[in-house]
Amino acid sequence: MDKIADYKNLVPNLERQELDTALNGSTSPQVYGQLLAIYLLINDLPNAKLLWKRMPDDIKVGNADIQAVWSVGVKLFQRQLDDIYALVDQYEWPGHLKNIMNCIKLSTQERMLNLISKAYSSIRMKEMAILLGYTDEETVAKVTSMGWRYEAETGYIFPAKLSPADESASGSFDHLMTKLTEYVAFLEN
Template sequence: MTVNNIDKLAEELERQELEAPTGIASPQVYSQLLAIYLYQNDLPNAKFLWKRVPASIKASTPELAQIWAVGQHLWKSDFSLVYKTLNSVNWSESVAEIMSNVQVVVRQRAVELISKAYSSITLENVQEMTGLLPDVCVQACIEKGWGVDADTKMVYPVREVKEMGAPPSSEDQLYKLTDFVSFLEN
């Protein structure tokens, strides 16, 4: 499932929720939409969706509560519980692919966070933040080009260097400055 498809599905599910004949969408719509919000890292919308789901649907749909449990762990940045919850549930067919993608993007965000925030971190913390087993974690760190000291069990992440685009031309800067000064004068 691509990001573009997920965005389209989210729009469709939001439309279905708004246009539900009784004002209450189906449990599947709520489950899928909540899972997509987690995938998109849109925790505020996930929280508001959870609050507006009728209590009767929450009570009759345990999977919905499990999806929300993942959201709560994400909200608290408790990565170990995120992975534990994701891996302990047999997700229904309607949300299985989305929840699998949630795990992938959470791991990617964790790796990016580690790369930006740490010059050194324990292997145990990397495992906790990525949900990877020790051997897999070491191999993944090495593949990323990070240093791994087996004796001290420390990982030395390398910050990803993103290429900067060409700086704006002098004419573009002058135009923006002129536009701004004109705005201030009016």
């Protein structure tokens, strides 16, 4: 997902805006909202929590958009995927958050597909529909388009394993170790 990389590149700029305006007054709710949403998008949950804690109470309480982004974040922390999809779809997001929130939904679905591919040799179609936030028909269409096998008689889906190229794109061991190292370094400082 190229959009995720584009949004990730915005983080330093938004963090700088937060710091600059914190010295001179109050940061705008738009900056806080975008930064919080992007942290959730790039799966940087520790920084999302820290941003929420340092955000002024009047902005947290007085801004429905930021509360809605945080609600999605809470569901991400709790791994309540079906609630994430519902929250993203049901809320009327403002222009500065709409694309980011849709990317959160799509990237969560993509992560679930990768996880299912790695962890399951078979899964009930109904369970997979919940994990992806799809209807039964959308689930069957998605998995068959990916080359996975669906048996209508049993209601089971048989995921195909990812190719090595797909696996490296979804997150290599080196990439995961780098993220872990960065997280530990962050905690130590």
